[in-house]
Amino acid sequence: MVKRLVLFVLPTLILFSIVVGVASYVDGTRVPVTNSAPATSDSVATANAPDADAPRDTNVAQVVDEPEAPRELATKAEDFLLLDHQGRAHELRRYALGASAIVLYSTATGCPIARQSIPNLEALMAEFEPQGVEFLLINASPYDDRESVTEELQEFGQDVPVLMDETQLVLGGLDVERTCEALLIDPATYDIVYRGALDDRIDYTTQRPEGGQDYLRDALTAFLAGESVPVAYTATKGCLIDYKPLPQDISYAKDVAPIIAERCVACHTEGNIAPFAFEDHRDVSGRSRMIREVILSKRMPPWHADPHVNEFANDRSLSIDETRTLLAWIDAGAEKDGEEDPLESVAAESYDGKWRLGEPDLVVELPEVQQLPASGVIDYRYIDVPSGLTEDKWLRAADVRPTNLEVAHHVLVFLIYPPELQDQQPDYDGGLDGYFADYLPGTVPEPLPENTGKFIPAGSTFQFQLHYTATGKEEEDRTSMALYFYDEKPERELGTRAATTVDFLIPPNDPEAPAAASHYVARDSL
16 A cells, blocks of 8 residues: 555635734824824823823824834734744734733844843733733744754743744734844734833843833733833844845746746636636736735645645645745735736636546546535535446546536545445545545646556445535536546555544633544555
């Protein structure tokens, strides 16, 4: 039996509805936090001082006698998803659902100021986490990896997740230049209500004893009390983060279109399961802001395997370089270069209705058209179709194809042996322990590995497991399967098996409930 590592992701038809911001605007213009007037001990300076009797906006950052931001800085956070040094996922949106406040803190290994700040940071976490404040440490250093972060955490006795910003797009997008910078975020609006140092105890050459200014503590205390923070910006003392330059002079035709074609077009074509098609530059540029959002939050492309664990033959995720290229192109205006548009030809060829592996040896089709309701949850359907085979066959390839891709969430096909061979019947367990053939959105059929095949006894029956989703209008589908046979028995038999579990319990509001699955291989396999 040949073993091939492939991960299948079953997408859900969910319209993305996360609201994020990219900047604060006054009369349509993005503005930095500034100290527009000198502050005194009895007054607070703001860019536009409100009337003393006017209601206070608790989300508006204010500045007192501290240096103003040296340049225009981001005033809002965007939703993002990052994996930490142990491979666990952390999404800002999910923390925002239940947190009273969120603190992002930049860090890196080998930074002496970051190391010296550990006790102060831990004290703040111990004080404010019981009040619902989430602290997220983020590392964007290009020289750090999971191993180096783990080693330093162990050395200093820390047991906290450190989120790895491998693309440098999260901290870079927040205009964080140094380690030890804290950003206090309002979870309701994603506004950055404080930016700067934890306190004034640590400088580049000196350290204060107990006492001094507790900038982040004071900001948190005020924010949780519904008051304006006393200080909105302080200069951060920390190690400079070595940001790698983003790609420049990006070509849509040469750089962007190939990425869209490789990672997106398999689902984003007319009549396919994705809600819209990418058939030319206009389709992409017109949705560039949404593309940016779902890439940063890793909702698209739909691939959730940890890139640091194993390699999968059908990995559809964006690489670090691809992610940086796409977002840099979007931020530069998503312009088109040249007269030709490579996506036009790719989209036309992606699914032309023909069998993608050539003329099949046998086509098995559902006996009746499936009528599907306009709304509601559609139960799985199981339909048996006799193979009609009068002699044993060895499969070299299969192509399962719904006629209506918009409604087909997935199709699994199981092989049912004839009664006289029931003692050899594979135990698929409804797909939990494997299957004979499949259709999943975005997958491209491929021949089985060289010199391997799947055995089909004469008189077998194919059972189709059909999972449909409603689209808002009544639909029809009649799925079929093309089979391609060997002329003679191959060297090895191929089996498709799965590691799954349904034996788990997720406690209410637990974002990290573990679940594990395994598959036991009874004999040596390749």
